[in-house]
Amino acid sequence: MNQEDAVNRAIEDVVDLHRNRFTLLKEAKKPKIGWVTIYTPEEILLAAGVIPFRLTGEVGLNSTEPSAILGNNYCSYVLSCLGEGLAGVYDFADGIIFADACDMRKRLWEAWAREIPSNKSYFLEFPNDASDISKEYFASQLRKLIKILEREYECEITGEALRQSIKVCNESRTLMQRLFKNKKGERLALSGPESIQVVKAASTGMKESFNTKISALIDVLETAEQPPARDRHRVMICGSYFDHSEIIETIEGAGADFVCGDISNGVKYFEGNIDLNSDPVTAIADYYLEKNTSAYRLDTDVRVEHLLDLVEEYQVDSVIYYALKFCDTNLHDFPYVKEKLKEEKIPVLFIEGERNTTNFGGTKTRIQTFLEARMF
Amino acid sequence: MLQETIGQERQIQYQNLLNLVGDQRQDTDEDKPLLKASQMRSIINSHRMMQAYREGSRVAYVSEQFPSEIAFAFDMIPWNLESMAIMLAQSVDVDRVFKLTQEHQLSRDICSFLRGPYGMMMENCYPTPDFVLTNTQPCEGLSKVGLISGKGYKAPVLALHAPNSIDEDSLSYLVKQMEHMMSRMEEDLGIEVGPDSLKSVVEYSNQAREYYNKTVQLLRSNSLPDVSRELQEIFGMNYFGVKENARICKVLYEEAMQLAGKETSKRKRVLWIGQVPEESHEILQHMREVVDIVYWAPLWDANMMMLDEKDPLKSIAERAILYHWDAERTKVETSQICEDHEIDGFLIANVWGCRNVMGISQVLRDIANSKKLKHLTISIDLVDRNNYAFNQVKNRVDAFLELLQ
Ligand code: SF4
Ligand code: SF4
Numbered sequence: 001m002n003q004e005d006a007v008n009r010a011i012e013d014v015v016d017l018h019r020n021r022f023t024l025l026k027e028a029k030k031p032k033i034g035w036v037t038i039y040t041p042e043e044i045l046l047a048a049g050v051i052p053f054r055l056t057g058e059v060g061l062n063s064t065e066p067s068a069i070l071g072n073n074y075c076s077y078v079l080s081c082l083g084e085g086l087a088g089v090y091d092f093a094d095g096i097i098f099a100d101a102c103d104m105r106k107r108l109w110e111a112w113a114r115e116i117p118s119n120k121s122y123f124l125e126f127p128n129d130a131s132d133i134s135k136e137y138f139a140s141q142l143r144k145l146i147k148i149l150e151r152e153y154e155c156e157i158t159g160e161a162l163r164q165s166i167k168v169c170n171e172s173r174t175l176m177q178r179l180f181k182n183k184k185g186e187r188l189a190l191s192g193p194e195s196i197q198v199v200k201a202a203s204t205g206m207k208e209s210f211n212t213k214i215s216a217l218i219d220v221l222e223t224a225e226q227p228p229a230r231d232r233h234r235v236m237i238c239g240s241y242f243d244h245s246e247i248i249e250t251i252e253g254a255g256a257d258f259v260c261g262d263i264s265n266g267v268k269y270f271e272g273n274i275d276l277n278s279d280p281v282t283a284i285a286d287y288y289l290e291k292n293t294s295a296y297r298l299d300t301d302v303r304v305e306h307l308l309d310l311v312e313e314y315q316v317d318s319v320i321y322y323a324l325k326f327c328d329t330n331l332h333d334f335p336y337v338k339e340k341l342k343e344e345k346i347p348v349l350f351i352e353g354e355r356n357t358t359n360f361g362g363t364k365t366r367i368q369t370f371l372e373a374r375m376f
Numbered sequence: 377m378l379q380e381t382i383g384q385e386r387q388i389q390y391q392n393l394l395n396l397v398g399d400q401r402q403d404t405d406e407d408k409p410l411l412k413a414s415q416m417r418s419i420i421n422s423h424r425m426m427q428a429y430r431e432g433s434r435v436a437y438v439s440e441q442f443p444s445e446i447a448f449a450f451d452m453i454p455w456n457l458e459s460m461a462i463m464l465a466q467s468v469d470v471d472r473v474f475k476l477t478q479e480h481q482l483s484r485d486i487c488s489f490l491r492g493p494y495g496m497m498m499e500n501c502y503p504t505p506d507f508v509l510t511n512t513q514p515c516e517g518l519s520k521v522g523l524i525s526g527k528g529y530k531a532p533v534l535a536l537h538a539p540n541s542i543d544e545d546s547l548s549y550l551v552k553q554m555e556h557m558m559s560r561m562e563e564d565l566g567i568e569v570g571p572d573s574l575k576s577v578v579e580y581s582n583q584a585r586e587y588y589n590k591t592v593q594l595l596r597s598n599s600l601p602d603v604s605r606e607l608q609e610i611f612g613m614n615y616f617g618v619k620e621n622a623r624i625c626k627v628l629y630e631e632a633m634q635l636a637g638k639e640t641s642k643r644k645r646v647l648w649i650g651q652v653p654e655e656s657h658e659i660l661q662h663m664r665e666v667v668d669i670v671y672w673a674p675l676w677d678a679n680m681m682m683l684d685e686k687d688p689l690k691s692i693a694e695r696a697i698l699y700h701w702d703a704e705r706t707k708v709e710t711s712q713i714c715e716d717h718e719i720d721g722f723l724i725a726n727v728w729g730c731r732n733v734m735g736i737s738q739v740l741r742d743i744a745n746s747k748k749l750k751h752l753t754i755s756i757d758l759v760d761r762n763n764y765a766f767n768q769v770k771n772r773v774d775a776f777l778e779l780l781q
Contacts (some may be wrong), residue, residue, distance in 0.1 A: 004762075013775055103515055104731050110704075128537050140545045141545070298519055298520070298537075300520075328486060328515075332490075
């Protein structure tokens, strides 16, 4: 096998975890619980012997029924997830955990509880700041969740079990941080669409398997001969739930690189690590509240500071702000974020879209025009 | 910011507001005699608006169901972002305001109750606030508008996060947040607000609430549409905690007593759910010809809650959580309202961009169906008239009214 084939094979190996997730999850002899926000403490679910997997809304293409339940003018990620649930896509799961990460996901929880009673639904309170008061409260909510899981699965979630699952998740995060690190002039290890697929693979809950596969990928990449350097315009995407290979392909087709996604299918998922030396529940609570730099976080400046840090770290030239239609918090934040980026002379393009759109014509032209004006 | 500078800014803002007064005037029921309580409220409202533009006044922008008792304990004028939007929509050139928000790329998909204040701030015609006090009710958008306004005016933003569940952890979490908020306000203002200030505010709040609740009782078995409307206004004004509000509630109760039993013809009762248009709005005028409108929001359990004078923050916390439109609680509460008020039908007003009413509409329709009540869901925009035309909904409203008869 030549080098290129070996790299491609290793990438495919990781991505297969996502592609085949339904089969793999169904086969796994463990209980499974789905989640809809990256602020769900997967570590606690893993410590209970549960596989925590993400709902991606990818196969919930029929929005008629969910729209009748929640409304037409609703976030399409939320509608797609509900569509999947109504279609029985998650019948293999014991339940779904909904953390309070935006108003529409709260409504999704309520609708799920009513309409899909075969899946248990859990609701986790999630403060929108990271004050000491909020951290203490969130930790109390995590303890409550632990009790519920202990009762449900007749197990004891010990400190040791939590430390063990933190270790596994920290390892996943560290490996992804290593894989995704990139500098100006370097050729990226993964294409944009591949990078999204890798993060999606990480969120399928099969952590150990993911860690093995991604380690193998990193090994192959590190031992392979480095491709010649290339200096391309560097683009970051931020905003709502994002999973559009067409948009990334347009960026790459225009001769730019997608170097960083400040999105839940990007760095937001694998940033930071949980402190293994403190009380595990406190450490988990602190980690998730501090890591929250999404639009749900009330203070937009925290988000902006984080965005600017990433711009610096990844040497970003321009930003695409992607908002799902009707995603209120991201729509509210945009004028402010745009102003702040403008102050730093960072060009930004605003794009609105839907979870499962197929018509990209207009968006494609806008991206091309935006990038061409900055690249040539 | 120096009070003097704030004072100068507010003078300019007041002039800007006057300049923004539009040509179009909405029709009003000019001949309709107003309740005395309504007249009082209108005077108090105008007075507080004027006060808010004065130098030396302390102004706090607040979100819709923010515990106003906290603002009053600090002798602040609460400037309710959402209610102000609808009030001002009647007199100012809202098109100009919305154009400005579009120029700033604020999405038109956002509810106009939120775009309105945003635009008004861009026009620089809201009074500079000393503080922005927000909570997560009724929606996250409102807290965001509060946050952005604080950044714009460089005013401290102090926010409450109200969880959904009512239990000891959640209550004490909210109490701690309120204590923290109050101590931050004391620090910034350089004053000490002793427990007595909160105590007297809570007493006024309870006095008002007592009359308010008694008035609600009268609504149950009497046809008192104007009283129902006034309760809606009192709820929207959210002035619980000052003497004037206690007086308005008392006067309203006395008037309701006098009116009770006078209206003999029993008309059908429609529960108006969702955001409420100003009183002269054509839909209301049209419906009032045929049915009695009972407003949903003033009848919520949260609005009936008396505060515990010995442990006010804890009961304020409980009320705050109750204000969330939690599906399960709403179901129980609304079913009870239907029984208590002998409701014949629901009108669910879906304000463009309000995901909360939209998200809970199915639950409400289910209640109506289970009680065999007629219901109609309409899409409407109460502030941005570009998003709505009466003709589009009139036929459906007429069909609904016919079904009810
Ligand atoms: S895309 Fe926006 S509205 Fe949709 S779930 Fe995410 S934050 Fe909520
Ligand atoms: S109408 Fe709905 S979206 Fe608009 S401010 Fe009120 S609760 Fe928020």
